[in-house]
Amino acid sequence: MKTSPVTRRQFVKTSYTAAGAALLAPVVFPSADSQAASQSKPALLGGKPAVEGPFPEWPMIEPLDEEKFMDALRRKAWCRLYDNITTTFENAWAEKLGVKYCVATVNGTNSLYTALYALDVGPGDEVLIPPYTFVATLNAILQQYALPVFVDTDIQTFQMDPQSMAGKITENTRCVIPVHLGGIVADMDAILANAQKYQIAVIEDACQAHISEWKGRRVGGLGDIGCFSFQSTKILPCGEGGACVTQREDLYDKIHAFHNNGRDRLTGTRKGYLHQGSNLRMTEYQSALLLAQLTRLDAQCRHREENAKYLSELLKEIPGIRPAVQYPQQSKNGYYLYMMHYDKEPFEGLPRARFIEALNKEGVSCYGGYRPLNKEPFLKTLLDSRWYKKLFPPERLKQYWETNECPVNDRLCEEGLFMSHECLMGTRSQIEQIAVAIRRIKAHAKELQA
């Protein structure tokens, strides 16, 4: 990673307010200067990168992080069984989301796994998921030996298409996992209505959507259980970490017990182990770090949201680049990712991979999104295994493969672009330079083909 000449502390002190004030100014772009910059030689062909100075590094470290972390370290009660920092974090995160209960875990993957366990999803059951997500959503289902059934994608929003959901429900469907990808919220009105109609549980995979909101309510608390990740790249990071949140006490009891080797939340082991379980406890120093990071989450999200709005305005003027759309019911976006569509035609047919290479050279961290999860070879291998053959009749598995196509998602996988959230933590000028970089690539698209 590049090192910023401005320290992160200096950046954090000055940039939120400066960007907030600057963003009130009307958008006048491209200026004469930036028009000239847009025509100059792309960095991939030897020109000077359009983005001046690196974007802020992530994760950010401030004195409060060091203080809280070192305090937890010195207390030597590193495991939650001997102190209460993790409980304090759980309460703070639950309050932030407006939910009753939170259990911190080792990571987002195991939060999903725990949620499936708590909702009694097991071998032989079917679970609906989008094919456009990180592989962990799929792996959590496979860990339970359930059948992952893919629902095609709404290409505009990058989210699960609720119109395709009902057709995938069978008598064995127990659960649906909408993934709020990149901070955009899936169409929760339609998904919850379908879930209620067909009596299936809803796990929100909110690993990329901390404090995103749907009609003024934070995600995670909209379905039965919400799952979060606090892995380093996430907008609330502690290295590795996760959480399950819920409004239901019965689920809270099961989640808590499962993450703590099956100890009952209220009786401990006095009556013996009442539950099955694993050890998925978060450490105390991670919780301390999260409590520190939490104090900055709102301001950072506002900064990203303002920059994202500005960038979307600038990109409107560039045919071939189309930002992902949010549903009108979404009232806040934490912006883990800035997602876009790339249409190569207005770029003289420049392949997406080459566009990405050129944009990276301009100083913008960007990549091509996900591959279709429904086509991953390991899925076929597992579903052909003797375990799955024992659990699902041959005619179900045959039909599964016959109906496994998600054509809209295939298209998205070819045209998607992800810009990481560090770019949105930059200054207003850097946001303008991103647009300059794209214009420059467009102006030189023919030469870049070679």
Ligand SMILES: Cc1ncc(COP(=O)(O)O)c(C=O)c1O
């Ligand atoms: C959508 C989604 N689900 C689940 C996970 C898994 O989280 P973790 O990496 O904390 O296990 C991630 C992590 O990137 C994710 O993006």
